[in-house]
Each structure stands twice: as C-alpha cells, then as structure tokens.
Amino acid sequence: MSSAQPDWKVQLFKLNFDESEIEAVVETLRSGWITMGQRTLDFEAAFAKELGHGSRCLAVSNGTAALHVAVLALGITTGDEVIVPSLTFIADINSVKVSGGVPVLADVISMADWSMDPADIEKKITPRTKAIMVVHYAGYSCAMDEIVSICKRHKLALIEDCAHAPGGDYKGQKLGTFGDVSAWSFFTNKNISVGEGGMVVVRTEALYQKCKNLRSHGMTVASFDRMKGRASTYDVLEAGLNYRMDEMHSSLGLVQLEKLPAANARRGELTARYFTHLDKIKEISVPFRHYDRGTPTWHIMPILLNNGIDRQGIIEAMKNDGVQTSIHYPAIQDFTAYRECAGEVPQAREICRRELTLPLFPTMTDAQVDLVCDSLARAVLPKI
Numbered sequence: 071m072s073s074a075q076p077d078w079k080v081q082l083f084k085l086n087f088d089e090s091e092i093e094a095v096v097e098t099l100r101s102g103w104i105t106m107g108q109r110t111l112d113f114e115a116a117f118a119k120e121l122g123h124g125s126r127c128l129a130v131s132n133g134t135a136a137l138h139v140a141v142l143a144l145g146i147t148t149g150d151e152v153i154v155p156s157l158t159f160i161a162d163i164n165s166v167k168v169s170g171g172v173p174v175l176a177d178v179i180s181m182a183d184w185s186m187d188p189a190d191i192e193k194k195i196t197p198r199t200k201a202i203m204v205v206h207y208a209g210y211s212c213a214m215d216e217i218v219s220i221c222k223r224h225k226l227a228l229i230e231d232c233a234h235a236p237g238g239d240y241k242g243q244k245l246g247t248f249g250d251v252s253a254w255s256f257f258t259n260k261n262i263s264v265g266e267g268g269m270v271v272v273r274t275e276a277l278y279q280k281c282k283n284l285r286s287h288g289m290t291v292a293s294f295d296r297m298k299g300r301a302s303t304y305d306v307l308e309a310g311l312n313y314r315m316d317e318m319h320s321s322l323g324l325v326q327l328e329k330l331p332a333a334n335a336r337r338g339e340l341t342a343r344y345f346t347h348l349d350k351i352k353e354i355s356v357p358f359r360h361y362d363r364g365t366p367t368w369h370i371m372p373i374l375l376n377n378g379i380d381r382q383g384i385i386e387a388m389k390n391d392g393v394q395t396s397i398h399y400p401a402i403q404d405f406t407a408y409r410e411c412a413g414e415v416p417q418a419r420e421i422c423r424r425e426l427t428l429p430l431f432p433t434m435t436d437a438q439v440d441l442v443c444d445s446l447a448r449a450v451l452p453k454i
C-alpha cells in the first residue's frame with residue numbers, strides 16, 4: 071500500500087503552532103506531573119474568564135466526551151427525545167443515542183442561512199422532548215433569542231455544541247453562555263487545537279458537580295489532590311467515567327487560547343477575501359453571506375454548488391490543482407445507523423448533497439485564497 075500523500079499547494083487546514091506550543095509541552099514534560107493538575111486548572115480558569123457570564127469550566131478528553139457528559143448531566147435517558155441539528159458532525163446525534171435518548175433532526179433556516187431553524191425546532195417538540203441541542207455551524211451563531219425563548223416556553227434544557235465557536239458571539243454575548251451546558255472540541259482542525267481535547271461549560275453549582283463527577287469516576291478526590299497531600303482516601307459519589315484532560319493538552323490549550331483573537335481575526339480577513347472572489351462565480355453560492363447575528367469564528371469556508379454540478383468532479387479537479395477540499399457534512403439519514411432517524415429535513419439534505427468546504431486556516435496567505443478561487447472557477451466551468 072502506498073503512503074504517498076498528494077502534494078498539496080493548499081491543504082484544507084494547517085496547525086497554527088510555533089515554538090510556544092513546543093516549549094509549553096516540553097516544560098510540562100519536565101515538570102514531572104502529566105495527568106490532570108495545575109495546568110488543567112489554569113486552562114479552565116482562563117477559558118471561564120474568556121466566556122464570562124458566570125461560566126464554570128471542566129476540561130475533558132475530547133468534544134464527544136463533552137457532549138456525552140452534557141447529555142448525561144441533564145438526565146437524558148431511555149426514550150427522551152432531543153431535538154438535534156441536521157447539518158453537523160455525527161457526535162451530536164451519537165451522544166444522544168448512546169445515552170438511550172431519541173435524536174429528532176431539525177432543519178436549517180434556508181439555503182442561504184444554514185443555522186438551525188427555530189420554527190422547525192418548535193414544530194418537532196412533543197411531550198417526550200427533554201432538550202434541544204444546537205450547533206453553531208462553521209462558527210455562525212444560531213438565532214439564540216428565539217431558541218432560548220422556545221426552551222423557556224416548553225421547559226426544555228439547552229445544549230450548545232460550540233465545537234466550531236471559540237471566540238464567537240451572538241449580539242455581543244459569547245457563544246457557549248446561552249445553554250444549560252455547552253460542549254467544546256479542541257480537535258486538531260478546530261479554532262483551538264490541542265490534538266484531542268474538549269471543555270464542558272455550565273453556570274450552576276449543581277450542574278458543575280454533576281459534570282465533575284461524570285468526568286472522573288464520581289470520585290471526590292483526584293490523584294493531583296493526593297500528590298498535594300490534600301487527601302489520602304476518597305469516596306465515589308455516583309457512577310462516572312474517565313474523560314479527563316492531561317497536562318500536555320492543557321498546556322497546548324493555554325497557548326492556543328492566547329492566540330485565539332488574532333487567529334480568528336485572520337480567519338475573518340481570509341473569509342472576506344474569499345467572499346469577494348466567490349461572488350463572481352455564478353455556479354456557486356455562499357452561505358451566511360449576509361450574516362448579522364454577531365461575530366462569527368469563521369471556522370470553515372463552506373460553499374453551495376449549484377444544482378446539477380458534479381461535486382466529485384470538482385473535488386478531483388481541485389485536487390489535481392493541489393487544492394484539498396472537504397464536505398461538512400454528509401446527511402445524517404444517509405448513514406446506516408441513522409436511516410430511520412426521526413425528523414424530515416429537506417433543506418439540510420439538499421445542502422449535504424451540494425456542499426463543498428474550501429481550505430481555511432489562520433496561517434493561510436492571500437495568494438492561497440486566490441489560488442483556491444482560481445482553481446474552483448476553472449473546475450465549475452461547463453465542460454464542452
């Protein structure tokens with residue numbers, strides 16, 4: 071089997087790492103303490119400060135763990151329905167399903183605004199609905215005023231999947247501060263990258279304790295406390311898991327959090343340059359082109375190919391030009407495990423068929439944006 075990789079001129083994503091990340095990890099390794107300890111506490115505190123709104127943070131091993139903790143902490147169990155996004159990564163739907171819940175898909179607002187549609191969410195509420203889970207797709211906020219008000223009216227819990235959203239806001243309020251629980255991912259390609267990592271954010275003492283128990287075996291004491299001489303024994307308060315973050319990942323998180331404002335600002339500049347070029351290509355359209363709900367995080371650069379354009383052909387043509395592309399996301403109901411998933415979502419299904427993601431990362435150059443757009447413009451031209 072060949073391990074040769076295509077010689078990309080523009081990769082889909084590149085790490086925004088320099089010597090600071092390397093030094094942070096080396097320093098951690100030299101410190102003699104590598105499992106959850108002071109660096110994790112510092113990362114949680116810095117994240118909480120950044121979010122404000124009385125946020126309390128618990129670092130976890132990845133974004134899926136964060137979602138699982140969120141679902142379990144809210145007591146979602148067998149037969150409980152949770153309204154979930156249809157244009158998202160499968161972890162959202164899986165986290166409900168593995169907890170015994172029933173995911174019910176909600177559609178997007180329109181072919182131009184791909185956020186979850188509050189009207190469709192409300193239509194799908196039944197007496198069995200326990201919670202609504204939203205995702206701020208690509209870092210563009212959902213319509214939070216409407217969604218929070220639906221949750222209040224129907225007495226439903228709200229989970230925010232903020233995997234795409236570090237640093238973003240809705241009308242000035244930080245994303246991740248609207249839900250009962252918000253779940254974050256720091257996977258490699260995210261706006262904060264640590265390899266594998268995540269965060270659970272809550273605002274009440276009760277939920278904080280519940281999530282803390284779920285993160286670490288329900289134990290009252292961690293190894294770090296024992297090392298500090300603070301305790302020699304422990305109690306187990308309730309059943310829990312091991313979803314802890316280690317010190318190497320937390321030290322990366324601290325460096326990445328500091329870089330976030332500049333990195334997001336650069337993503338914003340690159341997106342604006344993309345918009346200028348893409349507006350001239352009539353075979354495609356760009357979602358969120360007139361977005362006005364707050365500051366996005368520009369996590370990815372999705373476009374919509376016109377109906378009838380051969381997506382696979384475009385992917386191949388761009389690959390031949392050295393440009394890597396991707397798809398965010400395949401339709402949930404096309405996956406074997408979710409063929410029978412509840413919730414009609416015609417617009418999302420159409421988007422999943424025609425979406426293409428162009429490269430976007432903070433160290434990308436203007437010339438690379440130009441190259442991607444030239445390649446796309448050639449690829450979409452009708453072949454005669």
Ligand SMILES: Cc1ncc(COP(=O)(O)O)c(C=O)c1O
Nearest residue numbers: 132133134159161233255256257
């Ligand atoms: C929207 C969304 N939710 C959840 C996840 C799961 O996060 P992780 O890969 O850290 O488990 C991801 C990314 O991978 C994601 O993009």
